[in-house]
Amino acid sequence: MLDYLALATLIFAFITLFYGIIVVHDIPYEIAVHRKHPHQDAIHIAGWISMFTLGAIWPFLWIWAALYREDRGWGFDNSVNAAAKPLLQSKLDALEKRIEQLEQLNPIEADKHISVDANEEEDK
Numbered sequence: 323m324l325d326y327l328a329l330a331t332l333i334f335a336f337i338t339l340f341y342g343i344i345v346v347h348d349i350p351y352e353i354a355v356h357r358k359h360p361h362q363d364a365i366h367i368a369g370w371i372s373m374f375t376l377g378a379i380w381p382f383l384w385i386w387a388a389l390y391r392e393d394r395g396w397g398f399d400n401s402v403n404a405a406a407k408p409l410l411q412s413k414l415d416a417l418e419k420r421i422e423q424l425e426q427l428n429p430i431e432a433d434k435h436i437s438v439d440a441n442e443e444e445d446k
Contacts, residue, residue, distance in 0.1 A: 347373050350383035358392045 351366040359365065365387050372380040390396055 343373065347377070347380060350380070350387040353384070353387040354390075357387070357390055359387055359390045361386070361390075 347369045348366075351362065351369050353359075354362045354365045365383055368379060368383050372378065372383060
């Protein structure tokens with residue numbers, strides 16, 4: 323009787339461990355689904371591959387899944403500070419004028435100005 327109980331315990335432990343490993347490796351995919359990640363399928367496939375690599379890439383999958391949020395995307399702020407916009411616009415205008423001036427010069431003089439500008443930037 324005790325042999326059957328030990329065998330049943332071993333089978334139960336094996337099945338629990340087997341499904342436990344699958345559930346743990348699917349955590350990044352579940353995070354991706356919850357956050358409506360655009361790469362859900364890739365994360366899911368990589369989770370299965372991670373099981374065969376003994377979980378070597380699993381922490382990276384977790385990070386990959388957790389980086390994206392539907393409300394803010396990848397979390398990078400692409401907006402420019404309102405105070406910096408006029409300064410950037412004035413620099414852009416100055417560069418456009420400089421380009422126009424260089425285009426109007428003949429090629430020999432343009433090469434001189436370009437080489438002088440390159441030397442000035444190296445000095446800085």
